[in-house]
Amino acid sequence: MTLPGSTTWKIDPAHSAAEFKVKHMMISNVKGKFSGISGVLTLVESSLSLSTVEATILVDTLHTADPQRDAHLKSADFFDAEKFPVMTFQSTRVTRTAPGEFTVIGDLTLHGVTRSVIFEVEGSTDPAKDPWGNLRLGASATTKINRKDFGLVWNAALEAGGVLVGDEVAISLDVEFIKA
Numbered sequence: 001m002t003l004p005g006s007t008t009w010k011i012d013p014a015h016s017a018a019e020f021k022v023k024h025m026m027i028s029n030v031k032g033k034f035s036g037i038s039g040v041l042t043l044v045e046s047s048l049s050l051s052t053v054e055a056t057i058l059v060d061t062l063h064t065a066d067p068q069r070d071a072h073l074k075s076a077d078f079f080d081a082e083k084f085p086v087m088t089f090q091s092t093r094v095t096r097t098a099p100g101e102f103t104v105i106g107d108l109t110l111h112g113v114t115r116s117v118i119f120e121v122e123g124s125t126d127p128a129k130d131p132w133g134n135l136r137l138g139a140s141a142t143t144k145i146n147r148k149d150f151g152l153v154w155n156a157a158l159e160a161g162g163v164l165v166g167d168e169v170a171i172s173l174d175v176e177f178i179k180a
Helices: 045-050 067-074
Strands: 006-011 017-024 028-034 037-044 052-058 086-098 101-110 113-123 135-146 165-179
Touching: 028 067, 037 045, 037 165, 045 086, 101 135
Parallel strands: none
Antiparallel strands: 006 037, 006 165, 017 028, 017 165, 037 052, 052 086, 086 101, 101 113, 113 135, 135 165
C-alpha cells in the first residue's frame, strides 16, 4: 500500500554493507561483513512515524577475511546458513530524535529467531542527485545484540578462563538508497 506523500527507495547493494564486531578470546575484536543486502525504505516525510524500512541479508555473503572462520560461522555451530539462508529486518517504528538523527525500532529475524532491536540512525531525508540523474539517500545505523538471544550459543572455554567468542555483537549498517 502506498501512502499519500510517500516515496519509495530501494537499497543499492553496490553501495551498502552490513558489518558486525564481536570479541575474540576476550582480548580483541573480530569483524565481519555481509555484502548481500537488499530492501526498501518507504519514506513519509510529512509523518515520519508512518515510514517503514525492510531489509534482507543473504547469510552466505558473510566475509571475515579468513575462509576457515567464514565456513565455521556459516555452519550449524553459528548462522547455519543452509537452514537459515537469510536474516531480515522489518521496522515497527521510526522516530526523528534530532536533525539527521533517527531511532528505528523493528523486528530482526536471525537464525530463525525474531527479536525487537533498536537502531540509532544518522542520515538525511534530503536526497542528492547522482551524475546519472538518480535521487539517493544515505544512512548509517548501529545497534548491539546478544547473540545468544538469537540461538547462536556455540562457544569454547579458554584454558586461562573466559570464552572464545563474546556474547555481545555490535552491528553497523551503511546503506545507500536509490529512489524507485
